[in-house]
Amino acid sequence: MIELDAITKVYTKGFLRRQKTIAVNNVSLSIKKGGSLGLVGESGSGKTTLGRIALRLIEPTSGMVRFDGVNLTALSRSALRQIRPRMQIVFQDPDTSLDPRMTVRNCVAEPMKIWNLVGPQEEEDRILELLEQVGLQPDLAGRYSFELSGGQKQRVALARVLALNPGFIVADEPTAALDLSVQAQVLSLIKSVQKKTNLTLLFISHDLQIIEQMSDTVAVMHKGAIVEQGTTRDVLKTPKDPYTKNLIAAAYESETWLGKERGRSL
Structure with missing residues (x-):
């Protein structure tokens, strides 16, 4: 479904003395249709940059992105726009996706209107269907985002994404701003x-417990490069790269990995 081939992203700054920062360095990944890949690493490792390159929200310096066999990096803006509904992102902060001046109903309806997915008569039914799908009561449709809890906002943001019937979603730390009970x-x-x-899912997180729960396969990112990848079971149970081992050891020592016992039986 999604393939990243030798992706590199270099940022430059300065005028007289140009400085280069390599955010992503020669990364190749693939996710099969219906699969989920967890991208894990510390802050600044390049995870978010890579996720946005996968959607061509950021242009790579070099390399190729294929979506469902189509080379996204070769598409014009108009051609890319036709594929956009099938590729979506869930941000860490749901307020990024929600306009506080719009009701929940209007927030969910907006993408469907932009893409002319439903007629006026079907719109309300589809809105209520989406709210139900993400576990929200119909009476919330008339509220504004500032009247909702963090968990409710993230559910509305997810409903907006699902309104377009995407095939691929990048979830970029979607629960990092929520408390533990709501995260679950x-x-x-x-x-x-x-x-x-x-859905095909690229799930980005620095939390190994969440990666374990959400992913079939795992890629560990460090300083812009993938240092280890494989099945979730193999990578988390028998890590080979020193950086991966350090991540797991740190999770155990800080007791942030609530799946310690579960991890032993992966």
Whole structure:
């Protein structure tokens, strides 16, 4: 479904003395249709940059992105726009996706109107269907985002994404701003939606427990490069790269990995 081939992204700054920063360095990844890949690494490792390159929200310096067999890096803007509904992103902060001047109903309806996906008569039914799909009550449709909790906002943001019937979603730390109890609910919801709709998922996180829960395969990113990748079971149970081993050791020592015992039986 999605393939990244030898992706590199270099940022430059300065005028007289140009300085280069390599954010992503020769990365190749692939995710099969309906699969989920967890991209893990510390802050500044290049995870978010790579996720946005996968959607061509950021242009790579070199390399190729293929989506469903189509070379995205070779498409014109108009051709890319036709594919956009099938590739979506869920941001860490749901307020990035929600206009506080719009009701939940209008926020969810907006992408469908832009892409002319439903007629006026079907619109309300589709809105209520999407709210139900993400576990929200119909009476929330008339509220504004500032009247919602963090978990409710993220559910509305997910409903907006699902309104376009995407085949591929990048989830960029979608629960990092939520407390633990709400995190579990939102993660369970994303996993459930993925199974029901056969979504292909790139899940970005620095949290190994979440990566374990959400991913079939794992890629560990460090200083812009992939240092290890494989099945979730193999990478988390028998890591080979020193950086991966250090990540897992740090998670155990800080007791942030609530799946310690589960990890031993992966």
